[in-house]
Amino acid sequence: MYNLLDGLRIIEASSFVASPTAGLYCAQFGAEVIRVDQIGGGPDYHRWPVTDAKDSLYWENLNRAKKSVALDLASPKGREMLQELVRATGQFITNFPADGFLSHAKLAERRADLVTVRIMGWADGAPALDYTVNNAVGYPLITGQGPEPVNHVLPAWDLLTGAYAAFAMLAAIRKREQTGIGSEVRIPLSDVAIGTAANLGGLAEVLHNNADRPRLGNAVYGLFGRDFVTKDSVRTMIVVVTHRQWANLVAALGLRSAVEAVETQEGVSFAADDGLRFEHRRGLFPLFEKAIGALSYDQMEAKLDEAGVVHSAYRTMWEAAHNPRLVGDNPIFSACSANPSGFAYPAAGALGTIPQMERSDAKPAPRNGQHSEEILSTALGLSSGEIARLIDSGTVGIAK
Structure with missing residues (x-):
């Protein structure tokens, strides 16, 4: 407040x-x-x-x-x-x-x-x-x-x-x-x-293409991003939004040679083009699935954090409620016991x-x-x- x-x-x-x-x-x-x-x-x-x-x-x-x-x-x-x-x-x-x-x-x-x-x-x-x-x-x-x-x-x-x-x-x-x-x-x-x-370009997109956007599941439209599963079965969302993050992700997972092989085969370079990474996702995703699937979540987290790559494991809201970073140590929350319900729990302020x-x-x-x-x-x-x-x-x- x-x-x-x-x-x-x-x-x-x-x-x-x-x-x-x-x-x-x-x-x-x-x-x-x-x-x-x-x-x-x-x-x-x-x-x-x-x-x-x-x-x-x-x-x-x-x-x-x-x-x-x-x-x-x-x-x-x-x-x-x-x-x-x-x-x-x-x-x-x-x-x-x-x-x-x-x-x-x-x-x-x-x-x-x-x-x-x-x-x-x-x-x-x-x-x-x-x-x-x-x-x-x-x-x-x-x-x-x-x-x-x-x-x-x-x-x-x-x-x-x-x-x-x-x-x-x-x-x-x-x-x-x-x-x-x-x-x-x-x-x-x-x-x-x-x-x-x-405002997000959606109307212009469908009018320009004369078609609706394809349904992508958990893939991110126009970027390299999707959910992957670690060796210990933790499902994690990874999204690359800058060229530096892309280079760091490839290096962190030891995929430079494999990615270069896809580039050579398709006649493209992924280094500075979000759209190409998205367009060729079917050739890239299996490489990342294999590399991430060989790591435990803790191993993957350490590598991606060091590389500055944005990622987050899928968590339930119950888990979020018990996450110190989100709630327990977050200053937007304060204890409130005067709720009309009589139930005391962390309350969000401004x-x-x-x-x-x-x-x-x-x-x-x-x-x-x-x-x-x-x-x-x-x-x-x-x-x-x-x-x-x-x-x-x-x-x-x-x-x-």
Whole structure:
């Protein structure tokens, strides 16, 4: 946690991954992010993974360092109070529909400088999820080896959209500071997905070749890279991204003569051409399979580390959780025992490190309605009596 955004208050009304991620990143850099949910929790409040008591580990990690206000959003009064919180604050992150009671136009009627960042499925307002957008842009059909499409478990477009939304919020605030003008930034998952594919050259590639990229399994497109198995059955990914790494890898494995034989046979030189190494991978891979297969993992690791070659054994997430380099000795993590679930485990704080500033520990997620009374008092100026009446009427919820 860093206080780069100290003094910035943001209302978040959201669920699932992308929109909460945007609020999380702002909170990790010091913004006061106030998540407003339905009393009892929104649709993602009990999403898996969960503890034995059905507390969501997913929810409490995507909502760390935030505050929680619980309202009856099915009631006109509850919706009106959320609108007033947004107007009073001036910054709003949401994945609620563009039309309806949280439309930017409606909210900005009494707050012209409002900044709204709205995460959407499709740009036309149709719903979408990471897993449906991903297959729409084609990645599952160039993943794996086929014939079936291969989905991945990482919600990449949700996470990219959340990060882009946090950036968009700060960009829109900067513009407002310069001009006094508010704005709504709409960020559809579909646009993030297809735009990223275009940024990586994917659209130009298929249009230029008039064909889709072949499915390569674990081989890396356009580079020398693939998984190999050591003598003691450790599967390791090796990727060469520079010409020096290529030369060092060949030397470390004692393959100079064998590689030169392939070069002579094919009439090429691999020394300074990533693409040629990729194109002739079928002639090269067996050489490396044999050399790596003759070494134990420890032997291979020592050779490749000395050579400066990038590699990593395949590990389970359980193993990663017990890896000191990734977790135990990593300063982004701190012990957190105040989680709503009651389960104590390492919690991630800000993912960036600022050497010139002291990092504070990661904060827990709130309980549903934990800060309702505080925020309604400070943001809307309601008296304790007014708040008590709203609680008694069921319009406002508090943590129990």
